[in-house]
Amino acid sequence: MEASWPLVLVAFVVGLALGALALRRSRRTPAPPAEPVLSPDAAAVLAALRASAVVLDAGDDVLRASPSAYSVGLVRSGRLGHAALADLVDAVRADGEIRDRELTLPRSRLAGSGVMIVQVRVAPLGDGRVLLVAEDHTAARRLDQVRRDFVANVSHELKTPVGALALLAETVHDAADDPVTVRRFAERMQHEARRLTRLVQEIIDLSRLQEPDALVDSELVDVDDVVAEAADRVRVEAESRQVTLVVGGERGLQVHGDRDLLATAVRNLLDNALRHSRPAGRVSVGVAARGEEVRIAVVDQGEGIPADQRNRIFERFYRGDPARARRTGGSGLGLSIVKHIAADHGGDITVWSVEGKGSTFTLVLPRATETTAPTDEEGPV
Template sequence: MDGIWPAVVAALLGLAVGFLLRGFLPARARREAPASPDGGGVSKDTRQLLRALRSSVLLLDAGGSVLQANPSAYSYGLVRADRVVPAAVNELIAKVRADGQAHERELILPRGPLSGAGEIIFQLRVMPLSEGRVLVVADDQTAARRLDQVRRDFVANVSHELKTPVGALALLSETLADAADDPEAVRRFTAQMKRESRRLTALVQEIIDLSRLQEPDALVDSELVALDDVVAEAADRVRVEAESRRITVAVGGQDGLHVFGDADLLTTAVRNLLDNALRHSDPLSRVSVGVARDGDKVRIAVVDQGEGLSPEQQQRVFERFYRGDPARARRTGGTGLGLSIVKHVAADHGGEAEVWSKPGAGSTFTLVLPLADPPTTSSSIDPTATTGAATQP
């Protein structure tokens, strides 16, 4: 926000100079001056300046009509039919007119007239000008505030998630020492300690993976990666887990596709998608992974037959530590970082992660990446089709 104020001050000085010149020019000269296309005496330079600003900027006349507003103000719905729309903004403007002082306030406004349209956080500054005019500057702070919240949540969740298995291990070790003469209790507590140790190991490894992805040189040594090898290795890593859950993992799709990137990171991403699918699938069900070319992109889709996700869960499923069903995550050992890692891997490779889901109908998570091979023809192959060999438990 600090960066826009020199430009705003320059605009205000331009307006002031214009008003002074109007006062000294003879009446006849003013009558002969060409009228502004937008009315209200707004100069061309001022209009161009307002259009160039990233902030949403509005210039109002003494009657509250909008003399000039840049495209951003219209796109956010602050202006309609030359009037300021949000009631909260109009209230702040009225306060500025009443006391003649500039006011700054944070406002949370709806994104649109429909319910459930979401909200925008604006840092709003309203300043009085001469001749009853008012300047309104609004900066969208939604993304910055969300990033701050995500960071705070990440720190809090890491602390909590690490404390849980560490505390459990400490408690179990004390209990085990007290039950040294009871072989059955020793076996039971030892099994619990193994589960907590695996959970702690997985959590630490995923935090390390996530930290690595946030380094600016994560993909400095990109190479040509065969997706056949990536998918085969990822399926092999989850084979034991699939057999223990009595779930079939089927691998299929197109062969011979390549991308540029890091083979280990891509294998981790596909394995995380398979891990997620296994955790949300019932015994004797099927998890499929398919690879398909889509023009100049390649799609790696993992399909499960689980409980599915609601629209609200789909919006947050790639967030760090987000778990739609915390109770199920505790039972299955999920850390809430796997899908976040998938999203980061996709972004670092110039791609994206997608999800399709419907409650009761399972989910399809897709890793979309730029194809290394030059495109020739668009593929019509369904990425969810998995007609290849299956890993049968």
């Protein structure tokens, strides 16, 4: 019993030493702080931002992110979804300086998914936390490019017929004593003059459609009259191209809007169909009601539209085959005008196409619920 006392004393001393050592270590190395959490006010501010916002902790884990940050792929699996964003965050942490960059990022990890242009601002919040705010400028950059292309294309399109007219006039002047030559080049001059007039009118139509009061004189419009007028405008062109023009479908339908604009939209669809039809082909116009919608479909038997071009054919001056457009006289504005007219009338324009078999363009408009009874003076439609 007496022999065990030294062992007990040694154990007691060792225990005191270990306890003192642990106490000193705990004083020198404080416990890790609790995970930082955003206040409800800060979270509400992030949710209200139009831009995508992300708050990262010191380990680059996402503490908070707005829904748009997930939808555009800035955040994936609780981390930043792009290496360029992570590099920008590291640079801010390194020197504490706020950074602002415009980055071009892939929309997703899938090949061919396209890119987005974002303006990114990164700022330190303290304790290793970082705030990243990204604003999507893709649409704005595309609009700027469309505007530049529009100005360049208008200049080019106007220059071509004007230059041709100048050369033809000079040729006619030099061949004044040759009636056959004068007649031949005079016909060419008339063709270029019509092309120039059509282009100027399309630019005027497009400018008018961009005004907020484009439909200030909206009225009840008979779809039968719109289709008949549009068909009459292109009938001579159809005969010259040896294309059969057929009009059919449901009658007596009405929509609210501007009759001239609607006739222009249908005529542009018919012009497009005729230009892409083969000789001895057929172009059809069909009208039908589907619920609260009126659908005007223009069907051709042309070469069809490649799948990679269908999303761009309604852009101003876009022409998938510029050589064919020059040969057929297309300006690249017709379908863009149709799209604007449809939108101003609360409708839409859709396209179905198969290469080698043809295309169907469908103008969808809200159906008018009011009807007007014909007067005694009115004849059958």
